Amino acid sequence: MSTLDLAAGASLRRDETLEVALLLAFAGGYLDAYTxxxxxxxxxxxxxxxVLLWVYGSVGNWAAALHFVPPILSFAIGVLxxxxxxxxxxxxxxxxxxxxxxxLLIAIEILHNRLPDLAGTLGISFVAAMPTAIFTKVEGVVYSSVMITGNMRQAIEGAxxxxxxGGPPGPLRRSGMFAALCVMFGVGAAVGAFATKSFPNLALGMPVIALLIVLLRCEVDRSEARA
Structure with missing residues (x-):
C-alpha cells in the first residue's frame, strides 16, 4: 500500500465508509418495500x-393522485x-x-396499530430523507443510499x-463498490417485502438494527479518534 493510500485511509470519515453505505442502502431498500x-x-x-401523482392526476383521479403528496412533502421537510x-x-x-x-422508527413501530396510514407514511418518509441529505459520500465519492440510478451509472462507468x-484511480474497485450498493439496496427491498408480509407489526425492527450499527460505527470510531 502506498503512502498516498495510507493517508487517504487515515483521513476517511467514518460516515463515508463502504460498510456504513451498505447498511444505509439496505435500510433504504427495506423502507421502500415496507411503505x-x-x-x-x-x-x-x-x-x-x-410520476404516479401526475399519472393519476392526468386522468382526473385526484383522490389517487393526492395520496402521493404527503410522502413528497414529508421527504422535503426531512431534507430541510x-x-x-x-x-x-x-x-x-x-x-x-x-x-x-x-x-422515529421505533415510535412508528410501537404506535403502528394506533396511527392512521397517513401518519406512518409521513414519519417514514421523513426518516428516509435524512440519510440522503447527511450521508452523501462513500470513500469520498458522491452516492445515494435511497435509490440506485446514480449508483448503477457509477458502477457501469467504473467497469x-x-x-x-484511464478514468479515476481504482476504477475497478469503484465499480465494485457501486455495484455492491445496488445489490444491497435490492437485498433490502427483498428482505423488507418478506418481513412486511410475514410479520408486519415487527417489520421495522430490521432497519432499526441496521441504523443502530451505523450509529455505533460512527460514534465509537469518533470516540477512538478523540482518544
Missing amino acids: WMIHGVMANAQTANL VAAWLRHATGDRASVISTLIEIL FAAVVG
Missing part, C-alpha cells in the same frame, strides 16, 4: 411518487431538517440524524474505465 406494501407509496423514491442539522452540529450531524431516525483504461 409500498403497507401504504402504497415509496418512502425514498420520490421520482416514483411524483437534515440541512439544518448539518449547519447547527457540523460533524455530529451523522450521529444525531441516525439517532433521530432510530427513535468501462477499468476495461479501456
Whole structure:
C-alpha cells in the first residue's frame, strides 16, 4: 500500500465508509418495500411518487393522485431538517440524524396499530430523507443510499474505465463498490417485502438494527479518534 493510500485511509470519515453505505442502502431498500406494501407509496423514491401523482392526476383521479403528496412533502421537510442539522452540529450531524431516525422508527413501530396510514407514511418518509441529505459520500465519492440510478451509472462507468483504461484511480474497485450498493439496496427491498408480509407489526425492527450499527460505527470510531 502506498503512502498516498495510507493517508487517504487515515483521513476517511467514518460516515463515508463502504460498510456504513451498505447498511444505509439496505435500510433504504427495506423502507421502500415496507411503505409500498403497507401504504402504497415509496418512502425514498420520490421520482416514483411524483410520476404516479401526475399519472393519476392526468386522468382526473385526484383522490389517487393526492395520496402521493404527503410522502413528497414529508421527504422535503426531512431534507430541510437534515440541512439544518448539518449547519447547527457540523460533524455530529451523522450521529444525531441516525439517532433521530432510530427513535422515529421505533415510535412508528410501537404506535403502528394506533396511527392512521397517513401518519406512518409521513414519519417514514421523513426518516428516509435524512440519510440522503447527511450521508452523501462513500470513500469520498458522491452516492445515494435511497435509490440506485446514480449508483448503477457509477458502477457501469467504473467497469468501462477499468476495461479501456484511464478514468479515476481504482476504477475497478469503484465499480465494485457501486455495484455492491445496488445489490444491497435490492437485498433490502427483498428482505423488507418478506418481513412486511410475514410479520408486519415487527417489520421495522430490521432497519432499526441496521441504523443502530451505523450509529455505533460512527460514534465509537469518533470516540477512538478523540482518544
